[in-house]
Amino acid sequence: MRADRKVGIVGWGVYVPKWRIKSEELARGWGRDWNRYAAGIMVEEKSVPGIDEDTFTIAYEASVNALKRARLDASLLRAVYVGTESKPYAVKTTATMLIDALGAGGNGRLTTGADYEFACKAGTEAMQSVIGLVGSGMIEYGLAVGADTAQGAPGDALEYTAAAGGAAYIIGPAERSVAIIEASLSHVTDTPDFWRRQHERYPAHTRAFTGEPAYFKHIVTAARELMSLMGTGPEDYDYAVFHQPNGKYPLRVGTRLGFTPDKLKPGLITPYIGNTYSGSALVGLAAVLDQAKPGQRILVVSFGSGAGSDAFHIEVGDGIEEVQGLAPKTLDYVSRKEYVDYTTYARYRRMIRMLHDFSAY
Amino acid sequence: MWAYWQSVPAHWRELPARYRLEGGKCRDCGHTTLPDEMVCPVCGSKNIERINLPRRGKVVNYSVIWNAPRGYEYYTPYVVALIELEDGTRIFSQLTDVHPDEVREGMEVEMVLRKTRVSGESGLIAYSYKFRPVMD
Amino acid sequence: MVYIVGAGLTKVGNHWNRSLRHLAAEAALSAMEDASVEEVDYVVVANALSGVINGQENLASYVTTHLGMTGTPAVKVEAAGASGGAALLMARSLISGRMADRVMVVGVEKMTDYTALEDSTAALSTFIDSEYEAFPGGTLDSIHALMMRAYMRKYDVPREEFSHLPVLMHENASTTPHAQLRFKLKPKSYEASPVIAEPIKMLDLAPLSDGAAAVVLSREAGREFSVEIVGSGQATDTISAYRREDLTQLPSVRAAFKRALSESPDFKPDFYAIHDYSSVMGYVEAEELGLAGRGEAAQFFSSEEARRNGSSPVNPEGGLKARGNPIGATGVYQAAEAFLQLTGRAEGWQVPGARSALLLSVGGLGANSVVHLVRGV
Known part of the structure; x- marks a missing residue:
């Protein structure tokens, strides 16, 4: 698939929560020896979303970073698509919240927006859609985000890898892009x-x-x-x-x-x-x-x-090279970290239910 | 649970302030507030414009809440703080991504968007500004 | 002239088997009996949280119904913790404005129907800015904590210096029959008490109480006992603490005091009833009333001066801290207690020879303050 009009990446941004749990600690939580799994998984630690974080809050910060690199006013965005498999609402589009938080589409909010789901490739699916819109000339700038607070069942092998974070891409015409x-x-x-x-x-x-x-x-x-x-x-x-x-x-x-x-x-x-x-x-x-x-x-x-x-x-x-330093880099987020134990992890991931838990999820 | 607590329009109409820190600035004396007011609390002028407030500031005063109101107990202990934004606007906010014993008066903080009040498993997730220690 | 001619009050505490109506009726009927009157022209109900906690508004009608006073005009006055003081002020103005000759003020609060601290904390959060303080997770206690931290920093006062007020209040309450916490407090237990909203500890705070108090106000002096209200003043401040210039002051207290004093410029109280919701607020109030210099309230509360037999006794019954704090009723308790004091009937907690008193009722963190000056006749 190639667009009629050349398009590219105008800005990009990431966000990764600051909390980490070591795979060793996850194994310990279930009485297992991490050394038996280490070579097969090759993930030494994973990010854990804070108690007040979810896909929307992750998408928001990644998008703010992308806008900084794009040196673009959010009002010029005419498409906002969020790819995720951990939507805060089963029905209510994450993109609507992101559009309002960023001020996309200007005061009139003249923008399209939707959530995409295709397991782990929903983010790139969102990107393809924006490429199509910009490439066809329907819009000038659009935002595509891939973000998740990934689920992995407690005790399951996926628990070692299911993490939280996301990246946002502003797609626009080639002449405004830093990567085609x-x-x-x-x-x-x-x-x-x-x-x-x-x-x-x-x-x-x-x-x-x-x-x-x-x-x-x-x-x-x-x-x-x-x-x-x-x-x-x-x-x-x-x-x-x-x-x-x-x-x-x-x-x-x-x-x-x-x-x-x-x-x-x-x-x-x-x-x-x-x-x-x-x-x-x-x-x-x-x-x-x-x-x-x-x-x-x-x-x-x-x-x-x-x-x-x-x-x-x-x-x-x-x-x-002019825009790389305009927002925190991926490795800045990777190195900004603090470890939590399994109990805190379970609390942050809301695996622990409280009595009268009105603030659940 | 109290009905006012779960009101959707009561949160929705505050989104400009809660999502984007849209406040008010007095065109006559320059005083800024969050949220915007109809009357300037300093000079009494009714000539107020809406502005986007700066997203960085510093902690002026704070308290660590151990005894939380219903709906916030899952977050305890958490920190609430008086924050002076870069333009001098004073606001009240929860801090996040920080341990209570790390908070100091004068600490530089920046705005993030986080879940603030969640109406159970079936209700509204109310997001709003919180502040965290600056990343750089 | 407006006189208090009768008073009644219930014990402050956990009244598990009594509702708003039982408490209000007990206080009101005993005030009528004390005043030797059969009827009043108006009922002013002071209450802060009946809607949030008891699901009962239209409280004035609710109270007159259960007092057997159906038909009597009535209204509820709400100003958070200052509800009682504000109700008294409104009642006084009904008489001085010739709308009534005799008015019953009944303050009632029923806090313990919420048994979970999370719920009562949420109820008290309605006293601060709901949208920009409570929504981000702020509590009334955390706003007091901001005042305490500001005070500690400004005057370099360590937190153990805040124990003097609670210790004195508990000592006073230990001999007050209707007080909730009738035991003495050691500074050591104060220091060991759990943190509620750092730096505020549990023993910095008044308990959450049930109770009702009533006074009968009249244009005519009473048959047996009379206490004249010789000055009243009220002032507000921003509901939001984050908009205050200086958290170590309570300008509304100062303004209310000044307004009350303008009616009786020579007034000198023999004792003070202050609104000690927290230790630090008690300290700042004492400073605003001129009992102590700025930053010096700790010395004042640890001195003989503040004691029941001192030169400027404060809260001889034990204050909010130890007599208890039935929020909206507390200001009416102050009036009823002053009436008993100034008529020499405060047995066990009497301020010797007291002839005059200053009553300070405060809502929120000084968002609304009311001062009354009362004098024995």
Whole structure:
């Protein structure tokens, strides 16, 4: 998919809560030995949302950072899409709150807005939609966010990785962009590797089935198809960013596609903060943009269970270095941290119910 | 639970102040308030304009709440503070992302948006400004 | 001229088996009996939280119904903790404005129907700015805490210096029959008490109490006992503490005092009834009334002066801290207690030879203050 009109990233921003829990502590909570799992998961600690944080508050701060880098007044945004699988309301769009908090669409609030759900690739799905709107000339600027306070059932393997954070991207015309999105391509099939039924608190997953037929198959297909469309190979990219459900999968899929570890590591953030689900690949991309130089090329491939992948070919443009320092960088948030124990984690994640708990959720 | 507590319009109409720190500025004496007032509390002028207040300030005074009102007990202990914004506006806010023993008078803080009052599992989630120690 | 000619009050405390109507009736009927009157022209009810806690508004009619006074004009006066003082002021003005010759003021509050502290804390949060103080999580106690921190910083007063007021109040209340907390307090227990809203501790604060008090006001002096109200003044301040210039002062107390004094410039009280919702507010009130210099209230409350037999006794019955604080009724308690004092009937808690008193009733953190000056006839 290539837009009629060239579009790109005008600004980007991330947010990661300050609280962390060590995988070792999560294991201890269930009487397990983390050393037995460490190599298979490769996530040493994960971010934990504060007691008053959720997808909206995460999306808000990431968006404020994106606006700072874009040097754009929020009133000029004409599309706001939030990709998430942890909506604060099952029915009531997170985007409506974000639009009002940012002042998107001006005083008349003349903007479109919606929430997207496609497991962990809802954020890139939102980005594709904004690319379409800007690329067709319907709007000049739009905002796409991928953010989650990811769910993982207590005691389940996902508890080691389900984290909180997000990234926001302001998409606009190429002449205002610091990185051009040359093309995007998606691959989607009915592959039920992971889901959460209506009204359930925690997702169900299919363990090893989430690997080959789901994660690897979709990412590899989307990446290869995009490179074929662009006439490129792994050697043509300076960075490759993949959805990162753990520390191991993105390295393995990158290697399989022919990328060397030095191209994968700058965008690999999950080992330090866990899997931010809809934010995962987009936080990785932000970390790359934080340090990218003009002329560099980035391949981004997300993955959402269910299942599908969105791939993007991005070329970094002039001017990126001017905006990198205009807002806190991904690694600023990664290094801003304070550890909590399992009890505090359980309280912050509202796994503990109080008597007459009127402030629940 | 008291009905006023769960009022949706009562929160909704305050969103400009609670989401965006929209306050008032007296066109005659320059005094600023949150929320905006119809009459300037300093000079009595009715010539008030709406402005966006700065999102940074410092803690002037604070209290650590251990005995919370209904609906806030899950957050205890939490800190409420008198904050002087960069333009001198004084506001009252909850602090977040901070331990009570880390709070000091003069501490530099910045605005974030957080869940403030949640009406149970089925009601409204009321978000508003809170302040946290500045990141840089 | 307006006189208090009768008073009645219930014990302050947890009245589990008695409702607003029982408490109000007991106080009102005993005030009528004390005044030896059968009827009044007007009933003014003082109450702060019946709507929030008891689900009962239209309280004036509710009270007259249960007093067997259906038909008598009545109104509820609400000004948070100053409701009682404000009700007395309104009642006095009904008489001086020739709307009535005899008025019953009955203050009643029923706090203990909320058994959870979270609920009573939420109820008291209605005294501060609901939208910009209570909504972000502020409580009435936390607003007092801001005053305490400002006071401690400005005058370099350590927190243990705030124990003098609670210790004195408990000592006074220990011999007051209708007081709620009739035990002496050691400074050590004060220091060990739990933090409510740092730096405010539980023993800095008045308890939450049930109770009712009533006084009968009349244009004519009483048959047996009379106390004249010789001055009344009231003033407000911002409801929001965050808009105050200086949290170590209570300008509304100063203004109300000045207005009351303008009626009787030579007035010298033999004792003071102040509104000690918190230790620090008691301190600042004492300073506003000229009992102590700025920042020196701790010395005053630890001195002989403030004691029942001292030169400027404060709260001889034990104050809000130990007599108890039935919020909206508290100002009426002050009037009823002064009536008993000035007619020499405060047995066990009498200020020797007291002939005059100053009554200070305060709502919120000085958001509304009322001062009455009363003198034995």
